[in-house]
Amino acid sequence: MRARPQVRTQACCAVYKINNSLKNPRQVMHAVTITEIFLIAMLIIFTVPYLIWRLFRTDYWAPLVVVQIITGILLGPGVLGAAFPDYYQFVFNPQVIQALNGIAWWAVMIFVWIAGIELDLKKAWEYKRESGITAGLALGTPLLFGCVAAAILLSISDGWMGPNGMTWQFIVGVGMACAVTALPILILLMEKMEILRQPIGQRILRYASLDDIAIWGVLALILLDWERIGRQGIFLLSFVVASYLFRKLMLALQERDRWYIGFIWLALCGLLADWAGLHFMVGAFLAGAVMDAEWFNQEDMDKLRHFVLLIIMPVFFLSTGLRTNWEVGGIAVFAAAAVLLLAQAAGKLAGVHLAGRVLKWEKGEASIIGWLLQTKALIMIIFANVLLDKQIITSETFTALLIMAVVSTMMTVPIVTPKLKQLAAVVHRSK
Incomplete structure (x- = not known):
C-alpha cells in the first residue's frame, strides 16, 4: 500500500x-x-x-x-x-x-536570462546615433517624470517608502519603474501585431535593448550596499573574468551542450549576485547579457520563451498577486497608480516625440514607437519585486506600480493597431 x-x-x-x-x-x-x-x-x-x-x-x-x-x-x-x-x-x-515561491524564483530568472540573451548590441552599435538618442530620451524623460511623481507621493505620506529605503533610492527606484520597457512582452505584442520582423519592429527592439541595460544598471546602483561593497566588487571583477572564459567555452561547444551549460551559468550568476547583495535577478540578467543570441536557434529560443510563459511564469504571477496590499486604502493606492500612469505615459511620449523631431521622423512615427515602448508588465513587476524584497518600497507602493504596469500594457495593442493601419509605410522604414 x-x-x-x-x-x-x-x-x-x-x-x-x-x-x-x-x-x-x-x-x-x-x-x-x-x-x-x-x-x-x-x-x-x-x-x-x-x-x-x-x-x-x-x-x-x-x-x-x-x-x-x-x-x-x-x-x-x-x-x-x-x-x-x-x-x-x-x-x-x-x-x-514557500513551494510556489521556489518555482517563481526559477521561472523569473529564466525569463530575465532570455531577455538578456535577446539584446542585440551589435545592431544598436550599427545605428548608434539614432539608437542612442531615441533610447536615451525614451528612458530619461519618463525617469524624470516618474521621479517627480515619486517625490509628490513622498511629500503626501512617508508610508510609501520601505523601512530600509533612503529617499534617493525610493525616488530613483519609482522613477525607473515608470521608465521601464518590458522587452520580452514587447516582443510578444509585436509578434501579435505582425511587425516584429519588420524594420520598425527591429528599431524598437534596439531602443528597448539599450534601455534594458540601463534599467539593470540603475537597479544595481540602487541596491549598492556599502557594507557589502567588498563582496560586490569581488563579484563584478570575477564576473568579467568568468564571462570571458565562459564565452570561450560556449564557442567551443555544440548547441545542445550550450543550453545545459547556459542554465548552469544562470544559476551560478544568480547565486553569486545574491551573495554579493545585488539580488539574483541582476545576476540572471547579466548571465544572459554576455551571451549571443546567435549561439542558439532562434526558433528554439522563441519556443523556450513561449513555454516558460506557458508553464511556469503563471506561478510567478500568482506570487506577485499575493504581495498586493490595500492597507493604505483602495482610493489612495488607485490614486497613486493614476499619478504614476500619467507620469510614465506623458514622459515616454514626450521623450520619443522629442527624439522624432531631432531625427526628423515621419508624422505619426513617434506616436507608434512611444506607445509600444510603454509596454511594462513583467520586467517592471520584476523590478518592483526587487525593490519590495529589499524594503525600499512598501507593499502599497508595489501595488500601485503593479496596477500602473498592467493598465499601461493593456493600452498598447488597442492604441497602436489602428495607428499601424493608418501609417503602413512607417512600418517598413529602416531607420
Whole structure:
C-alpha cells in the first residue's frame, strides 16, 4: 500500500471543522496533504486565467499574460483573501506559498536570462546615433517624470517608502519603474501585431535593448550596499573574468551542450549576485547579457520563451498577486497608480516625440514607437519585486506600480493597431 506523506496542514481542520451541521453549512473535510493543497493551488493558477481569456475573448486588449497577472492580483489577499479568508488561508498557507515561491524564483530568472540573451548590441552599435538618442530620451524623460511623481507621493505620506529605503533610492527606484520597457512582452505584442520582423519592429527592439541595460544598471546602483561593497566588487571583477572564459567555452561547444551549460551559468550568476547583495535577478540578467543570441536557434529560443510563459511564469504571477496590499486604502493606492500612469505615459511620449523631431521622423512615427515602448508588465513587476524584497518600497507602493504596469500594457495593442493601419509605410522604414 502506498505510504502517504506525513505532513498535514493544521489549517485545514481548523478552518473546516463543523460544530453544528445545521447552523454551519461548511462541510467537514478530512486532513489533506501539503502536496494535495499545492496541486489545488496549481489547478487554480492554470485554470482560472485560461477560462477568462478564452470565454471573454480578451486577447485584443488583454493577452493571456496580462490576464494571468490580473488573476494573480484577484487571487491575492487584497481580493480573494479579503472576501474568503478561510479558503484563502487553506489553499495559500505558508508551506504552499514557500513551494510556489521556489518555482517563481526559477521561472523569473529564466525569463530575465532570455531577455538578456535577446539584446542585440551589435545592431544598436550599427545605428548608434539614432539608437542612442531615441533610447536615451525614451528612458530619461519618463525617469524624470516618474521621479517627480515619486517625490509628490513622498511629500503626501512617508508610508510609501520601505523601512530600509533612503529617499534617493525610493525616488530613483519609482522613477525607473515608470521608465521601464518590458522587452520580452514587447516582443510578444509585436509578434501579435505582425511587425516584429519588420524594420520598425527591429528599431524598437534596439531602443528597448539599450534601455534594458540601463534599467539593470540603475537597479544595481540602487541596491549598492556599502557594507557589502567588498563582496560586490569581488563579484563584478570575477564576473568579467568568468564571462570571458565562459564565452570561450560556449564557442567551443555544440548547441545542445550550450543550453545545459547556459542554465548552469544562470544559476551560478544568480547565486553569486545574491551573495554579493545585488539580488539574483541582476545576476540572471547579466548571465544572459554576455551571451549571443546567435549561439542558439532562434526558433528554439522563441519556443523556450513561449513555454516558460506557458508553464511556469503563471506561478510567478500568482506570487506577485499575493504581495498586493490595500492597507493604505483602495482610493489612495488607485490614486497613486493614476499619478504614476500619467507620469510614465506623458514622459515616454514626450521623450520619443522629442527624439522624432531631432531625427526628423515621419508624422505619426513617434506616436507608434512611444506607445509600444510603454509596454511594462513583467520586467517592471520584476523590478518592483526587487525593490519590495529589499524594503525600499512598501507593499502599497508595489501595488500601485503593479496596477500602473498592467493598465499601461493593456493600452498598447488597442492604441497602436489602428495607428499601424493608418501609417503602413512607417512600418517598413529602416531607420
